[in-house]
Amino acid sequence: MTVLPNQARAVIIGGGVVGCSVAYHLTRLGWRDVVLLERKQLTSGTTWHAAGLIAQLRATANMTKLAKYSQELYGSLEQETGVATGFRRVGSITVALTDERREEILRQAAMARAFGVDVDEISPTEVKARYPHLNIDGVRGAVYLDKDGQGDPGNIALALAKGARQRGAVIAERTKVTGVTRADRRITGVDWQREDGSHGHIAAEHVVNCAGMWGRELGAMLGVNVPLQACEHFYILSEPIEGLGPLPVLRVPDECAYYKQDAGKMMLGAFEPVAKPWALGGIPEDFEFDQLPEDLDHFEPILEWAVNRMPMLGEAGIHTFFNGPESFTPDDAYHLGLAPEMDNVWVAAGFNSIGIQSAGGAGMALAQWMEDGEKPFDLGDVDVARMQPFQGNRTYLARRSTETLGLLYADHFPYRQKATARGVRRSPLHAHLLDHGAVMGETAGWERANWFALPGQDRAYAYSWGRQNWFANAAAEHAAIRTGVGMYDMSSFGKLRVEGPDAEAFLNHVCGADISAPVGRIVYTQFLNPRGGIEADVTVTRLSETAWLVVTPAATRLADETWLRRNLSERIAVITDVTAAEAVLAVMGPEARALMQAVSPDDLSNAAHPFGTARQIEIGMALARAHRVSYVGELGWEIYVSADMAAHVFETLFEAGADHGLKLCGMHVMDSCRIEKGFRHFGHDITCEDHVLEAGLGFAVSKTKPAFIGRDAVQRKRDEGLGARMMQFRLTDPEPLLYHNEPILRDGQIVGYLSSGNYGHHLGAAIGMGYVPCKGETVDGLLASSYEIDIAGTRVRAEASLKPLYDPTGARMKA
Template sequence: MTQHARVVVIGGGVVGTSALYHLAKLGWKDCILIERDELASGSTWHAAGNVPTFSGSWNIMKMQAYSARLYKTLGEEVDYPMNYHITGSIRLAHSKARMEEFAHACAMAKAQGLDYDMLTPAEIKAKYPVMEMDGIVGGLWDAHDGDIDPSQLTQALAKGAKDMGAKVLRFNGVTSIKQLPSGEWKITTKDGAEFVAEKVINAAGYRAGEVAAMVGQYLPIIAMQHQYLITEMIPELAARDEKLPLVRDPDVSYYLRQERDGLILGPYEWNCKSDWHDGIPEEFAFQLWPDDLDRLESYIEQAVARVPVLGTVGVQKVINGPIPYSPDGNPYIGPQHGLTNFYNANCFSFGICQGGGAGKTIAEYIVHGEPEWDLWGLDHRRYTVFADQKYTIEKAEELYQNEYAIGFPNEERPAGRPRLKTPLYEKLLAKGAVMGARGGWERAAYFPRNPEEAKTKLSFHRAEQAWFEPVREECQAVAERVGIMDLGGFSKFIVEGPGAEKWLDHLICGALPKSNRVTLAYTLTPKGSILSEFTMTRLAPDKFYLMSAGSGLWHDMDWLTQHLPADGSVKLTEVSQSASSLVLVGPRSRDVLKKISAADFSNNAFPWPSCQQIEVAGRKVTALRVNYVGELGWELHVPMEDLVHVYDAVVDAGQEFGIRDFGMYAMECLRLEKGYRSWKQDITHEYTPFDAGLERFVKLGKGDFIGRDALVKRHEAGEKERFVPLIVEGNTADAPTCSIVFKDGEKVGIVGSGGWGFRIGKSIALSYVRLDLAAVGTKLEVEILGQRFPAVVAEEPIFDPKNERLKG
């Protein structure tokens, strides 16, 4: 007999049961969780159970803080007692840079209402008297941190869900998943039971890749071996009235917390190991790998030196269990690429502290269509075809080794690269380019004057970074002469057909471009928030060329595909790898092009912003008179097979004008001066176009479009925030993302992007601030790495406000 459900959740760990619980809380009670073994039999049961709120990400911090709040009251709410100890935690710092990282996290946490504090060595000693303080310069206190019993937590979530009407089916693994013509999913289990569900959540932990394979998808996931040891009873701890706080020593790379009257030590070792490259054993559940303490020897020695009582007793138990890792260590939460009504909530390397917030988020995706927080950085679609198993293994191991590494700006880690590259890759390397990968695509980050200068030199302070002086010269070349950049990796689509115009007009909130013209266009969520940004060009009355962020390829492809009309009047073709974009910009860019093309590049013949099909150096290219740096210039969209030829011709023609290659870091500095928004950094689905200062791209009177009614309602209710550029004074480090903006000691805003503008010689922080403080000239403060600096709201754009250089 086939059973029906609104949602089937596959996997009964903390995340799966949290998803079921939160679905029921939102009123979707006709839901079933299917677990192949007992609840918590995957990574959950052997997890250390730490519950930090700390994160370098604003929204991951929100997600973890939500978990901590939920766990405080869950046991009482569902009448299932749990062992949850809120002890607080200390993170140790051995360097000034680590303290700066902590100060930034502390500011974020306080802005979210979390009780964080910076600690002196003496304050650390007072909270942790059995610690030796040699080499410690300070630390960070998180009052909300602690530990919980993972299995009890899982059972409590399951009980809460069942009490509200949801069902849990154990010891019956899923063997088949097929989508029906209705769009529903048919799930078959090991004992032959069949379920038909509107939606499916893959919450199968380290087996999530197996579940994805059942629906023809590859999920970049690998199991890492994570070891921790539990000591015998320590008399000094048994004599204490209170548990010691949890300690993390990120500069050494371990955590240490009290477990009853002993200690748990868990390192993230450099000599790490991934496993199950050829598949997971069928019967692996509630099992562990043999311990391998030799890999942990140096970490144990350093932890004993820091907390000597650790070395006074023996080891009672060693846990060596599988933890799922993605290439960047972040989980997968959200829709599955290429499918409808199929979702991910898996690959959690920190599942206990994130489980509560993850369940909330995936339930909101399903019930409301979008979650409260924009968690694009946790969407599996951030990885496209480039993330195969080899890449996943290499990046996961690199991440594990750097689990506690300082989050410096512009660190380009090498593992797993290169994956996607244009034909210019080797030529740019030969010129000394330092490369960076974005969305899998290799792009030049900057060109050092001397390759030796390219050696890693990491700092939060701009002048201490290896790229700063070379990027100054690149920006100068763009502003005064001419620069060229190979910008491969845009997401590109051709939309054509008799229904193309009507369809696109319904998708975007603004006006469509006229013939051979270019515009920015925004798609919205049904709630009126910004979903995606496209550079849209009309190539013909019924043919359009769309470009969006390279990292958003599958995100945008899914949105476009799922909204295609059923009558076949619109044809959508993805052409991202067919061409690259040569960005040629600067006051002499027109002079360069005139030497190698017969086209007329004058303002009358080729105005800004427009498009023409032209020949450059004898090759056909699509030329757009737009760019992301705010200077006279063109984007030359060149077929990959012609890219080297056209690039060489442009560079040769540009020699007399002082042409110079420039990279992503220069482009970033230049776009900040123009206030050009960055997708998922400055604009997210938490903001409307009116919040983001993009009302010029909204046409409420044009007729219906997706999100219009919600946008009108929100706009009529009034915006509370506004996107503005801030000029910051006196700072040697530019504002990291999510730095906090203050007025008279009160939090009034948050930074999206920060950096240095070489053309204006000032530090810029593109920010959302309270609406009443958004007027040009308003004086504010921005907290950067623990210190507040004066800032003032500037006119937008800061540089060339009348766009005279673009139109020159």
């Protein structure tokens, strides 16, 4: 029996492939006192029955970087440890059966090239040549990645475990964590017990939750929120097929299926559109290498498609029908990183059936984060801090998980909205917006009006890679903001009140800009990390001598609050989330002043209420705080009003708006207007690995403050010069659409990819933003080049600019 130490630098809980990867990578960084505790036997939860598909291409550059790392690691792991991993680079093929899917995979292929992944577009005939057993009827196109592979999931995990042991890690099986000790925001140690009754305690500097489908329950024990739900996952294995040799992994997402050759047999797996959540009342205590009852009725539609697509399946017969549980998260992205509720609890769980291909990279990234105390690069897609507290609710998880499994193979249309577990968080104006035709989307649980349907128009999305059914609606809303006046609901944006005797010094420590401004001044700023990267993009409004309001994007409110709390140190200040206390209505456009003056007796002239200031005003019979600021590049105000008076203020503005051409607008138009103006979008254009100066936001960083987080990195970059610049692009052809991740070509060579894209209705073409390397170059040299954007394999010429293409001087906002 493994002897356990009394203390450890890191205790990892969970012995699947992810836990083994974290142990492997921590010890590779030199951590020796690492302990991994597994309740039963290594791999006995979900790893042992995983399909073992190892693909490189993911939805973003950094997720692709992690997946590429996994396949490279697995390629060398057997030589290092002597454990056969079964890893083979057999390649992979994804086929499209519809024109929309073909557009998707061709856009993915273009994206792959920008990310440095080898990928080839192949014809149906070429698919048949590589996969002779496939019925190619209806195949519209395909892509092939030659370095993708497959491996033995259990042995990959055991190889990682052996590598960790060789460098000093202690791995104990049949050792369950039964409790923890806690001091404030830290877990000080874990209690363990073995099946023979022996027990003990390990004092721990760090605790890592790698418990897989037990991650939510373990998270509750550790005091952190880890929203995930186990779902049934099905595959079948055929009888041996004579002469069946190596084949690429095959994905047919339009039929919810994947195929792989496995020791002379054919495996068929499925991600069905409506999944079956499992163990809603808790996972059985004795669960170990278990499988769930067969459900052929549930699987039958996919099997019928598969027999048609792969006729030899119908001839060979079924050797094994397997049903095993895997964990899924509310947004189909795994959970990684430092939990926001605690200062030494880390999470690597909820891998949505891609645990094998993700484990190597996820383990590497988390270990490096633990070593350095900061993210090695942008991990916002998977950072556990993106999850809202309510998302751990069991009813919510049960409803959402019926959808998320199937979304893995659904069409990944732009603007696609989740259909399940909706309506959890609603603005005080929700019913009013619905009354006027709002079509809702969802962000961080908030229901938000994305666009407004006309009378008689279907209030639903008709998804496409082309112009969707709301394109004309958005164009009209866009025109209202640019030429008249539009109003939209911003209540979902995060609002953090920071107050106390040290609030000013604290915010000046965290923010790049100087927030020591007069009462009523609004300061646009960023929270920077020590590398000069952007952790948050916010406005800070001084409410009084000792109180400030920090306004954040809805999706990052918790992460931004966590950043503030972790940097508070011994300073005396109170941070309060007041998001739900106030509704916010944005009134924007050249006619905004006329409308506002019609409902308020206060002087709203430029002299009385200049840009960048906030003050209390009267609207109708209510009191509100009017912030003169804009994310759409027009004259306007954001009206903050207590939730109890929000409906009255909406009604007052809406009724008066009839005389001013007021149009209700949605979030899609806020985005299309901001991209015309060149305003950055956090999470896309600016992230923790994007230097604030290269993002073009040097104007928002103080040159005189003596000290703040990131100051030294900013000064170094000023001294050394920029290595890249954020640029704005306007397509010269008005027809194509941009979303994000499309490759940027400079003088015919790929130099980067778009961080965001949308249609510029006023500018008359799609607009994109992205970074272009420029080390040692002048601005004139950068702009002298010719630029193209690769859209699904077609290069489209683009006009490039460093200044905003719309109103470059900002005169309209300040009018």
